[in-house]
Amino acid sequence: MRKAADHEVVGLFVSPSATALVALVDEHCDPTSCEYATAVPGGLVVPALTKAKWPMKAGKSSASTGLEGAVLTQAWEDDLDAETTYLEWKSLKPASERLLRKLKRSH
Secondary structure (H helix, E strand, O other): OEEOOOOOEOOOOOOOOHHHHHHHHHOOOOHHHEEEOOOOOOOEEOOOOOOOOOOOOOOOOOOOOOOOOOEEOHHHHHHHOOOOOOOOOEEOHHHHHHHHHHHHHHO
16 A cells, blocks of 8 residues: 555555445545555565564554564565566545445434
8 A cells, every 4th residue: 555646654454345445545545535556465574573463462452563674575575576566556536436425424
């Protein structure tokens, strides 16, 4: 996920749909100003064992997650590299508008 105007990273999200993605991004910033791309299989790799445990204890979300220092898998690194990427970035604005219409109908 990135901001459309300047391509600044907003985060890495997993979502079943663009509409659900809007709700996730809305926790952090205005989703209408963001773009998303569908990722190929990949992930984050923790370079060394950590003391973090999953699932985390309730109320401990600010504690170490075990992902500190994580790096991207090769496929994701390639997709985010300007020289090798094949990602097609799409605006989240249409999905945001669909979600707002749906919410208005349900109230």
